[in-house]
Amino acid sequence: MALLGHQHVCKLPDLVCAIVIPWNYPLMMLAWKTAACLAAGNTVVLKPAQVTPLTALKFAELAARAGLPKGVINILPGSGALVGQRLSDHPVVRKLGFTGSTEIGKHIMKSCAVSNVKKVSLELGGKSPLIIFSDCDMDKAVRMGMCSVFFNKGENCIAAGRLFVEETIHDQFVKKVVEEVKKMKIGDPLDRSTDHGPQNHKAHLDKLLEYCQMGVKEGATLICGGKQVQRPGFFFEPTVFADVQDHMYIAKEESFGPIMIISKFRSGEVDDVLRRANDTEYGLASGVFTRDISKAMYVSERLNAGTVFVNTYNKTDVAAPFGGFKQSGFGKDLGQEALNEYLKTKAVTIEY
Numbered sequence: 001m002a003l004l005g006h007q008h009v010c011k012l013p014d015l016v017c018a019i020v021i022p023w024n025y026p027l028m029m030l031a032w033k034t035a036a037c038l039a040a041g042n043t044v045v046l047k048p049a050q051v052t053p054l055t056a057l058k059f060a061e062l063a064a065r066a067g068l069p070k071g072v073i074n075i076l077p078g079s080g081a082l083v084g085q086r087l088s089d090h091p092v093v094r095k096l097g098f099t100g101s102t103e104i105g106k107h108i109m110k111s112c113a114v115s116n117v118k119k120v121s122l123e124l125g126g127k128s129p130l131i132i133f134s135d136c137d138m139d140k141a142v143r144m145g146m147c148s149v150f151f152n153k154g155e156n157c158i159a160a161g162r163l164f165v166e167e168t169i170h171d172q173f174v175k176k177v178v179e180e181v182k183k184m185k186i187g188d189p190l191d192r193s194t195d196h197g198p199q200n201h202k203a204h205l206d207k208l209l210e211y212c213q214m215g216v217k218e219g220a221t222l223i224c225g226g227k228q229v230q231r232p233g234f235f236f237e238p239t240v241f242a243d244v245q246d247h248m249y250i251a252k253e254e255s256f257g258p259i260m261i262i263s264k265f266r267s268g269e270v271d272d273v274l275r276r277a278n279d280t281e282y283g284l285a286s287g288v289f290t291r292d293i294s295k296a297m298y299v300s301e302r303l304n305a306g307t308v309f310v311n312t313y314n315k316t317d318v319a320a321p322f323g324g325f326k327q328s329g330f331g332k333d334l335g336q337e338a339l340n341e342y343l344k345t346k347a348v349t350i351e352y
Helices: 026-039 054-065 080-089 102-116 138-154 167-183 202-217 270-278 293-302 335-341
Strands: 004-013 016-020 043-047 073-075 095-099 119-123 128-132 160-166 221-224 239-242 259-265 285-289 307-310 343-351
Touching: 016 026, 016 080, 026 043, 026 054, 026 095, 026 335, 043 080, 054 073, 080 102, 095 102, 102 119, 128 138, 128 270, 138 160, 138 167, 138 259, 138 285, 160 167, 160 270, 167 221, 167 239, 167 259, 202 221, 202 239, 202 259, 259 270, 270 293, 285 293, 293 307, 335 343
Parallel strands: 016 043, 016 095, 043 073, 095 119, 128 160, 128 285, 160 259, 239 259, 285 307
Antiparallel strands: 004 343, 221 239
């Protein structure tokens, strides 16, 4: 009988990768995905969002000036229907990384399967729950709760899409949030004193107006905001809804804008609020505020999301893998796991 002499496992690049990124973080999304792709030894063809192509083009210019060989980084601006579809279908591309909506992600996944069974990683929509218990640090919960919703004008994939606030502190929390919202300075995003800038484009602003109209129509209480700011530009008022019931459209669907959705939960009913928080097809991020570390661990273990923030929010780390569950997608950006998204594993068995 021959003896098994040696087994060698190695990681190899996928070689030609496509990356399709959204408009909300044009440089950061490029960096997250391209860094792992290139570090794994691949070349990349990147399609920036149609409304934000200039950042990617500038990046390519700087990469060329830095001495990267021609053909390593390729930028293809254009529409998703044309350029995105061609990348999904192309037989030379063996891996596609996408960040964007769940609807488009499904279409890309289907095209990648039909074309040549490409590897795919998808970071898609979210409706991230944030649970705020009565034993929280109230000032911090208000500050971070606002950050979880209003950061980057709400154009944030991990934004807290719904806040569950324990009934004993609900009214106090809402009152404090409204007080802080009224202090927010709306203006030029290039002015460092500005708290709240314009939405990315008019079509998105119009969607936010429709979203708020739907909330009012279904019976949620519009505490503040909900309208376009009367000044030049696509400015939308920071908005707060309360009395949001589980069946409502705004309780289920992502706004991708500066709209805080607040629901109450009864004191002591931890498992019930967890059930409500997990009752969504999304699973990108989540959060919990409490001074009780045992409760924090209990909740974080049971929240069905790829990221859980405890007594903070929006704090991503380049060493921590980032990605969703369920219809928020699969695969990871950042950390060691991001490299594996752009590598294939080969096992070599040698018999002596």
